[in-house]
Amino acid sequence: MSAAVQAGTWRSGATWRNLFRDRPIIPLIALLAVLVVVIELASPGIVGPGWAGVIIRASIPLAILAGCQTLTMLTGGIDLSVGTTASMAGFVTATMVNSPGGVAQGIVIALVAAALAGLVTGIGVGVFRVHPLIMTLGMSFVVLGLSNVWQLQTVQTGAGVPPSLRTLGTGGFVELVPYSLIIFVPLMLLILVGLRRTGYGRLLYAIGDNPVAARLSGARSWQVLVVLYVISALLAAIAGFLVAGLTNTASVTLVESSLLPSVAAAVIGGTSIFGGRGGFGGTIVGALILTVLTALLTVLGLPEPTRQILFGAIIVIVAAAYARVTGEA
């Protein structure tokens, strides 16, 4: 019933509706603000620079992974291999700590491995026209299996998250500004500007919006897609370094649990899974919303099962409200 009442008020204010459709980030930020107010009410005094720093630190890897989903969703795809690719990157780096080249060697090897996985995925999706869901799902099996093999190979040499990654993941200039922003801010600017201002970014929208029109306009969609999935895998690897540093663990399944939230963050942020609509700005807010929501459910002292149920229910409600306001899915 309340939904119907809500719908009525939306319809009476067509200007509001247009505003929300054109600038989805405004209601999203409002929702984020509401969540912050609620968490402050639930536990007075919790909101402060230190708390915000913790939230930002936890949001950054999720935002990067959700960035992978945003970019691939813009073309009408999805990347289900980000979880295993990110875990693999963090794990490989951790196993290479004692190698001659040190951390740098590990990071380079992890990035190369991720790029290779992305290249194969991109060729599958772009050249052989395999459904992205299947291609990335299959690739996640491959990456997970190979990571496991690598784990058996290197288990004797000892593994530990390099101190530099730990500092990057957990440290900060002041409480509010964690070091991981050094990585995130350039990435964010690159993606935001890349999507809005470069021909490549516009091609992503074009291919997702209408593949046939894009092809007839001379876009070589297979090249765009191959590059896209390489970028997505590299982003996932970077997120993997940050998660490994943040949690000080290296495991081949470490980031797996962030896969579904990353899809949810992109969708809450207003990116359409059918392609052609959305952007990274909303996705960042979406990642922040999910992180604050998780924090709120924890602060409320709810048991884990109830948290999961509410988490899922709220994602459905936000997505449904979004679809209703904008009039499209």
Place this chain on the structure above:
Amino acid sequence: MSAATGTADTVAARPTDMVTAWARRNTWTIGLLGLLVALFAFTKLIQPTYGIGGIQGLAISVLPLAFAAVAQAIVVIAGGIDLSIGSMMALTSVISASLMQGQSDAFGVGVVVGVLALGLVLGSINGGLVVVTGVPDIIVTLAMSFVWAGFALLVRSGPGGQASPWLMSFVNGSLGSPWIPRAAIVIAVVVAVVWIPFARSKTGLSVYAIGSSRLAAFRSGVAVGRTKILAYALTGLFAAVGGIALTGSTGIGSPVPGPYTLESVAAVVLGGVSLAGGRGGVFGPIVAVLVLQIIQTDLTFLNVNSNLAIVAQGVILIAVVIFGSLVEMRRSRR
């Protein structure tokens, strides 16, 4: 009657024509069956002792995934996708195991009936949300996977419970000849009783229609929303059957969802169901599940690192789909 023929071509009067028409429609499944037979022969070759025990183990180990694949196939045919199948299986499995613990057989039968009804309800909720909210299927069911997994954890925080003895003997062992595992019969009977009549009914045809073209189905007078909810309800039902099979084959219930959601998607695609909807059946996915499992068994026999088995699964998934799309490309070029 004409209703019974379903999608069959009424023009195919001669039996040979009907066979060729059937074969043309099911090329993919027949190919998969051929692959399965080849794999059985290969297994026997590398492991001469492979026999009754192997077949029995195969049937029992694929049982939950086979039902998950059937569940996924139905909703994918209807043009959707259900990422909450694993969670629904965990929920139904943990409920059935908890309720059956220390109870009589008659009570256990009641539990099974109740859990099946619960599966219909869970699926209807998924479908109802998809239809009412207008949010893409993949998002709704993704979010609902958290919800159902949360409920499963509410029922029981860790693995436990106890399956009724009759349920365990129902799926283990064999019937008649030792070569026919009971689990295989269970799959055959459940699919025959639920799927075949459904697929041939008007509603079943509507499910294919909305998956094939939503708009065309709507204009032909199909109640698109209601049909979609029905497809999701059936998916929930088969997920519940999968959950009960999980309880029966392991003897307990675990609240943590297994890998069934994504593996069911893989099996469905391997089984010749188009992710775009409207094409395929449930038989192909079941064969695909068998193929995937026997490949894993073979890799074990060959002493291949078990971690490479999952790599093989990914490679096979990708290779088969690429093969399928190449065939499709050639066909459309002609």
